[in-house]
Amino acid sequence: MEFGEIVNNISPLSERALSLLSQTVETVTYKKGDVVIRAGRCEDYIYFIKKGLVRAYFPADDKDVTFWIGQEGAVLISMESYVLGKPGYETIDCIEDVTLYRIAKKHIEHLYETDVEIANWGRKFAELEIIRAEKVLIPMLFTTASERYEEFMKRHPDLLNRMSLELIASYLGITPVSLSRIRGKRR
Numbered sequence: 001m002e003f004g005e006i007v008n009n010i011s012p013l014s015e016r017a018l019s020l021l022s023q024t025v026e027t028v029t030y031k032k033g034d035v036v037i038r039a040g041r042c043e044d045y046i047y048f049i050k051k052g053l054v055r056a057y058f059p060a061d062d063k064d065v066t067f068w069i070g071q072e073g074a075v076l077i078s079m080e081s082y083v084l085g086k087p088g089y090e091t092i093d094c095i096e097d098v099t100l101y102r103i104a105k106k107h108i109e110h111l112y113e114t115d116v117e118i119a120n121w122g123r124k125f126a127e128l129e130i131i132r133a134e135k136v137l138i139p140m141l142f143t144t145a146s147e148r149y150e151e152f153m154k155r156h157p158d159l160l161n162r163m164s165l166e167l168i169a170s171y172l173g174i175t176p177v178s179l180s181r182i183r184g185k186r187r
Contacts, residue, residue: 001072003101006048009073011124017117024107030098037078037092042085045102047076052098053162056090057170066170067136069095069159076100079129095163145174149182 003025004018013021027050030036037043039058049072056068056076070076070092078088082105112119139148149172153160160168169179 001050003048003050006050006073006075006101007121010075010128011121013117013121017115017121020111020115021103021108021118021121024103024111025101026103028100028102030094030100032094032097034098035091035093036076036098036100037081037088037090039089039091040087041081042087043078043081044105046082046105046108048101048103049074049076050099050101052100053095053159054092054098055095055167055171056092058090064170065173066167068092069156069163069167069171071156071159071162075125075129077129095167140173145172145178146182146185148172148174149179 003022007013007018007021028047030052036047036054037056049070051072054070054074054076055066056070057064057066059065067090076092078090078092080086081088108118108122112122139151143151152168152172165179166176169176172179174182
């Protein structure tokens, strides 16, 4: 995906504002398995996925718990690090080779201070991140593993071929054995 398309999918910007924002962007690449954002560090960048697949996770009980999957068009950010200036709790690594656009925090904050249209875009981004987080959290609390798997398949059918079953199980909050049982019952 092109940078302008990703930005405008969050909230449309005028050509002028998009041009200002685009002047601060650089393109970076990572290999499968590389870590983009590491837990325990303050992050200086916001990333936008041009191509590839990433996951956010944290360690719990001697295993990684995947709580977010990002594909083309998604934004990688450690919100706690970005908003509060504290080390983040999540690690984000690459499931595939990835090409990202990135903007330094200092550049985007300067644009927020000097351009009301870009500041409003940032507010809209933050609002959408809250909604995205709710859409992950609430089903984990109130739906069965089978229901979560069905919803995952409806919303992300393309990811079934791009992710291991272990990662899908971790994202759904179940064991790989449970996922195999759920998949077996569907056949």
